[in-house]
Amino acid sequence: MPFNVPTLRALVEGGLIDIEASLDTILPKFGIEQALNAAVSGSLRDLYDYQSWIVRQVIPSSESEDQTIIDTARYEGVIQKLASSAIGPVTFTGSSAIPVDTVMTHADGRLYRVTLSNAPSGGNVVVQVEAEVPGAAGNLLAGESLTLVSTVPGIQPNGQSGGIAGGADLEPVAQVLERLLFRKRNPPMGGAVHDYVGWCREVPGVARAWAVDNYQGPATVGYAFVFDSRPDILPTYVDQVAMADYIYRHKDPATGADVGRPGGIEAVYIPLTLKTTALSITLFPDSPELRQSVQSSIKGYFNTLGPGSTLLLSAVRTAIGSTLGVSDYLLNLSADVAAADTELHALGVITWLIP
Template identity: 30%
Template sequence: MPYPRKTLSSLQASVWNDIVSSNVVRGLSLLSRSVLRPLSWAFANLAWSNDDYIAWCFRQSVPWTAEAENLDAWAALRGIYKKDAMAASGLVLFTGCAPGTELAAGTAIMRADGVSYTTSDLAIAGGGGPLFAPVVCDTNGASGNCDGGIAFVLLTAVDGMPSSGVSSGPITGGADIEQEADFRTRMLKAYASRDGGGRQDDYVEWATAVAGVTRAWCNPNGAGIGSVVLYFMLDDAQAAHAGFPQGGNGVASADPRYVTATGDQLTVANAIRVSQPVTALVVVCAPLPFPIDVILSDLAPSTSGQLSAMQSALGDLYVRNGSPLGSVISQSAIEEALLSTGASFTLISPSGPISVPLGYLPVTGAMGGK
């Protein structure tokens, strides 16, 4: 049974009672200005502080309640380390350049919304005039990610090339530092599992150790015998795309047996390459969205706020129950999620369970009424 720790007020009352019962005051109550009263408060505070420190030490002595550097130490025993914030990187395209124009490494480039980047290597314009400049965001975090076609501008003019360009494809790889709750969850899963050399759970553990990856699924032999198809999501780093990775599916850059991945998929493929079995063909893929439309009747209250709350409840349901390995979302689960928002309605569609095919994740679709 749990140990009933005393409160500060109960400790103070206990000290007062001890003083009275010890006959120091001849069985009389303490006077309001008695010197023993502040002394009893001081002793009670000291005892309470000692109890608090012992309770803190107990919390640090087990991995599921340890905090800060103690949590890091427990996780390190299982080879789990907190994911640092990562900077986004990609290519910025400048067209209409004079052939042979050079853009030096370390050149400052700014995105249209004010986020700053720096070129990571020398770029030289080709014969047709395009110049592809590799850039890295100056600030670590998911804010450095962006879509292809976003406007960029040079902060210092360079002869032979225009000052404005656009991102050539998505700029990816940016991720915020891992939150302690997510870090603890990964650590506890590692303690609960056994070490392996390529089990299904191992691939999930390797993938979720990559900065920005929040969920992962492993499909053994998904691309044929001897292959592993690994799906993953970036719920925070790619929140602008509903968490779906941005890039091309494929394998690590060091594996010549299949098409090389790009963008977020390449980041994950390269990261797990050092841990995976040497003979496995690991294809890293982004799930595809599978929208589920909902039709209601007699909705009350029928307000935009209520509809937004329902969309959020469905989104939470799909995150908890969805899987790109094939999943079924029952009609009753959808109805329960909608009822949790406090609304009254009649669910017209879906009228039965929804089967989500392999490679897809359920997402909220259109919500209408009759």
């Protein structure tokens, strides 16, 4: 039987009854007894609230404090992923080396610093750079231009990015909680299928991951992962290489011990493609705030789907209809949407129609 925490009004009324019964008299509307009863009842209510708060911290959940989740996860070996800096190659035209620590800038003001400089070859110089500021904002697509802040003799000032990736923001506490629950439900087994999911999600920026046993026959495990915080959630070639190295061998974030795929097992990256579904929705009532809430609800459902899953019409309708404030709606989707084994459902553009 659940315990119901009494309201402040109930505490005041119960205290008043007890005082009157003890004194065998009816208390006046105003008096010292009434004041003392109100003060004591308020203190009791504070104690009930504090006990309720403690209950929410005992077992980490979405109702727990952020620090409680972070501390409990750390104790269980799930370390919150810190912000990481984007790294990658940049190619300049020239015949001389570019010194380490040379700074270059993007057109929008983002700064990058050279961490490794190669010797000139074929009229070009390739350098490895790192974003000055950690975070996903430092990622750049291949082909984007970077300009040297200070000129280097023998080097053209404009270079082309070869794809700067790996930048990720501080891991949201909600994702820490998800990884904590996953680890509690799927303890590390030294190379079980679910271990590959856990390893993938340890990499900064990776929000979702999947693994398939016997992907290409015995002794093979297929794995796939995406970056939900990026405009293009699919991993780049640089991401794929970095993940392959991480799965092969890496330091456990909690213990520092070397872990990775067992010998004799081949880990195979599964190249995913996005199956985008655009929606047209009419809301009753309609407002910008309600549209945002509905979009978040729908996106939350899409994020629960894995490769090869079926997009359920009923689930999309539930996501819209269960949003607080929506009394009615019209939706253009009329049937479930199937996906191939290597396809991942993604929410396309939502067209909001005016009622």
